[in-house]
Amino acid sequence: MPGRNIGLFISLAAIFWSCLLRADDRPNIILxxxxxxxxxxxxxxxxxxxxxxxxxxxxxxxxxxxxFHSNGANCSPxxxxxxxxxxxxxxxxxxxxxxxxxxxxxxxxxxxxxxHEAGYATGITGKWHLGYAPDNSxxxxxxxxxxxxxxxxxxxxxxxxxxxxxxxxxxxxxxxxIGYNTTLITKHSVxxxxxxxxxxxxxxxxxSAIHFPWMTPDDNPHQVEGxxxxxxxxxxxxxxxxxxxPIVQRMIEELDRNVGDIMHTVERLKLHRNTxxxxxxxxxxxxxxxGLPVKPExxxxxxxxxxxxxxxxxxxxxxxxxxxxxxxxxxxxxxxxELTATFDLMPTFLxxxxxxxxxxxxxxxxxxxxxxAGKGVLERTxxxxxxxxxxxxxxxxxxxxxxxxxxxxxxxxxxQRERNNLANERREVKDELLTRLKxxxxxFEATP
Numbered sequence: 001m002p003g004r005n006i007g008l009f010i011s012l013a014a015i016f017w018s019c020l021l022r023a024d025d026r027p028n029i030i031l032x033x034x035x036x037x038x039x040x041x042x043x044x045x046x047x048x049x050x051x052x053x054x055x056x057x058x059x060x061x062x063x064x065x066x067x068f069h070s071n072g073a074n075c076s077p078x079x080x081x082x083x084x085x086x087x088x089x090x091x092x093x094x095x096x097x098x099x100x101x102x103x104x105x106x107x108x109x110x111x112x113x114x115x116h117e118a119g120y121a122t123g124i125t126g127k128w129h130l131g132y133a134p135d136n137s138x139x140x141x142x143x144x145x146x147x148x149x150x151x152x153x154x155x156x157x158x159x160x161x162x163x164x165x166x167x168x169x170x171x172x173x174x175x176x177x178i179g180y181n182t183t184l185i186t187k188h189s190v191x192x193x194x195x196x197x198x199x200x201x202x203x204x205x206x207x208s209a210i211h212f213p214w215m216t217p218d219d220n221p222h223q224v225e226g227x228x229x230x231x232x233x234x235x236x237x238x239x240x241x242x243x244x245x246p247i248v249q250r251m252i253e254e255l256d257r258n259v260g261d262i263m264h265t266v267e268r269l270k271l272h273r274n275t276x277x278x279x280x281x282x283x284x285x286x287x288x289x290x291g292l293p294v295k296p297e298x299x300x301x302x303x304x305x306x307x308x309x310x311x312x313x314x315x316x317x318x319x320x321x322x323x324x325x326x327x328x329x330x331x332x333x334x335x336x337x338e339l340t341a342t343f344d345l346m347p348t349f350l351x352x353x354x355x356x357x358x359x360x361x362x363x364x365x366x367x368x369x370x371x372x373a374g375k376g377v378l379e380r381t382x383x384x385x386x387x388x389x390x391x392x393x394x395x396x397x398x399x400x401x402x403x404x405x406x407x408x409x410x411x412x413x414x415x416q417r418e419r420n421n422l423a424n425e426r427r428e429v430k431d432e433l434l435t436r437l438k439x440x441x442x443x444f445e446a447t448p
Contacts, residue, residue, distance in 0.1 A: 024119070026200040027326075028275040029349050030193075030266070032259060033082070033204070035075065035127060035211040036310055037321060038285020038301030041252055045321050047302060050252045054260030058279060058325040063334040063371060068322035069341045069393075070283045073311050073386055075152050076129050078282040078342050079206075083110040083130070083141070085346030085362040087383070089444040095386060096129070096152055099163050103131010104141060111346040112142030112202060118355050121196040124148065126185040126206035137172050143204070146171055147188040149181075153211050153235065156181040158221035162229040180217045181208040182251070186258040190265045197269050202349065205262065209255045210285075210301070213237025216250045232291045243297035244289075263325070273328045276352065276371075280322040280342065286310045307418040313384050313391040313400050314418050324371055331374070338377040339393065340367060381433075383440045392433045392440075399433040407434065 039045060042052045044059035071081035071088055076097045080088040083104070088094060091108050104110075112122045123145035124138050129152045131137075138146040147170050151161040157180060159168035168177055177184060189205045213222060213229075214237050222238045223229055233240040239247045259279065266272045285301020287309040292298045301309070308314030322340070324330055343364035350357045351366040359365070369375040384391040391400040396413040409423040409430045423430050 024200055025274060026120075026353050028193075028200055028266075028271060029115075029202045029352065030189075030262065030275060030277045031082075031202075031204050031345065031349075032262065032277065032279045033079075033126075033206045034255060034279070034281040035207055035209060036283065036285055036301065037210055037252070037255075037281035038287075038303045038309075039306055039316065039319055039321055040302040040304045041210075041285055042256075042321055044323070046304070050249055050256075052252065052256040054256050054263060055279065055323060058259070058263070058277070058323045059333075061327060061332045062323055062325035062330045063336050065322035065324075065336045065338075065340060067337055067339050068280065068320060069339075069382065070281065070318045070320050071342050071384070073283050073313055073317035073384065075127075075211075075282050077386075079128075079130055080104060081341075081343040081364075082345055083112065084108055085111065085343050085364045087343065087363050087444075089385065090363075093130070097131065099132075099151075101131075103133065103136030106135050106140060108141065110142045111349055112138075112204070114142070114346075114350055114355055114357070115202045115353060116142045116144060118353060119200065120353065121145075121192075121199055121201040122203075123192045123196075123201070124204040124206060125188045125192065126181075126204075127152070127208050127211075128206070134172065139171060145192060148185065148206065149208070153213065154181065154208065155213055155221055155223035155237070156208065156215040157219060158223055158225075160221075160223040160225050162223070162235045164223070164226050164228045166225055180215075180254075182254050182258050183217065186261050189262055193262070193265050193269065193271070197271060200353070207255060207258075210248055210251045212289075214239050214244055214247045214251065216247055217254060232289075236289065236292075240292075242292055242295070244292065245297050245299045248300050275326065276329070277325045278322070278345065279325075281320040282342075283310050284308065284312070284315075284317045284320060287316070305416055311386070313386060313389045313402060315398070315412070315416065318384060318391075326371070330371055334374070336370065338370060339380075339382065340370075340377060341382060344377075381436050381440075383437065385441070390437060390441075392437045394433060394436065397429055397433060399430060399437070409433070 043056045070078040072078040074096045077088040080093040116122045126148040149167040154161045161167040229235045303316035306316035308316035347366040351368040382393040398410045401407045408421045410418045
């Protein structure tokens with residue numbers, strides 16, 4: 001009897017301790033960011049060729065956004081907006097960062113810092129692209145763990161970047177690790193989830209895919225240390241001369257499979273009822289690349305029914321797929337038509353974690369009530385700027401200028417493809433949006 005009682009006591013103590021470990025019911029947050037994924041590259045957004053069953057499942061079981069936007073039309077600006085909850089211009093990052101560019105300022109307050117201070121385990125796996133100096137490391141911006149690459153594009157197998165440098169890191173230590181980028185990013189994401197299952201965590205899964213160099217898991221390493229890959233075709237990888245379409249399709253399907261691995265990990269560990277998974281892309285897809293013959297087999301992404309592509313400020317450059325999945329919290333098969341953007345993620349995550357913040361210090365707004373209760377999102381005007389290209393969105397109206405061309409005005413309710421320029425017919429709307437744009441730009445230093 002004494003032995004049986006001791007055994008029972010140990011079992012009850014173990015259960016009690018397990019409950020204590022899980023007493024913090026603040027949600028886990030997993031943000032999965034694809035790179036250069038087009039608006040219509042997924043089955044859930046109408047694609048009939050790419051097989052994306054896991055992301056399609058997320059959309060069926062969660063909320064799919066149809067008017068969600070990246071704050072930038074390329075890599076670094078959107079990442080800055082995601083982490084700060086502000087327009088990227090506030091931290092001086094308006095275009096993709098080059099080899100020696102300054103990164104995210106060290107005094108910038110990020111969502112990872114706020115969550116870490118509140119007791120969250122924080123980690124990032126994959127692409128950083130917000131600075132390469134030690135002061136710009138993810139570990140200096142609130143992340144407790146980092147595995148991935150610092151530059152914008154690396155060989156998916158050799159992990160050498162376009163400047164000929166080995167670019168794969170565990171923390172601030174360079175490591176030669178064998179594996180395909182997408183698979184390695186998922187491997188370390190799964191490990192992070194398993195290791196931090198007993199406390200709230202924030203995991204930023206920042207994929208390389210489907211950014212060039214276009215490569216599949218079956219390819220051999222292409223880029224080697226000491227050789228620069230800066231010419232147009234050289235930086236595109238082993239399939240630069242085409243056909244590109246089947247390579248990109250394989251990359252999309254591998255991305256989807258790896259998203260499925262993360263979903264299955266969350267379910268296997270029985271964390272799905274307390275974990276928000278949010279998936280989106282850093283900008284619109286590339287439709288075609290200069291230097292490649294214009295042929296169907298060289299089509300890269302699909303942004304239908306939108307006009308434009310990555311780098312553009314037409315809708316195809318910044319309206320992106322976005323899906324929120326949280327079983328038991330987000331009602332299944334919901335479609336959001338609200339105007340939303342990537343800088344809304346920081347206030348949303350802080351709100352869900354119960355962390356107070358000053359809304360006046362952020363440009364984004366919390367989507368928590370929209371996700372959980374279906375409430376509408378605060379009406380506001382959104383802005384984009386990339387050099388001399390600019391855009392303003394207010395309600396159904398879109399004012400856009402591409403480089404130094406005249407401003408164009410579109411009614412997105414009736415003209416999502418941005419074909420019918422109403423700048424001359426609706427001068428009062430154009431003038432109103434120009435005034436709003438001028439007021440917004442006055443907050444920042446003039447773009448060189």
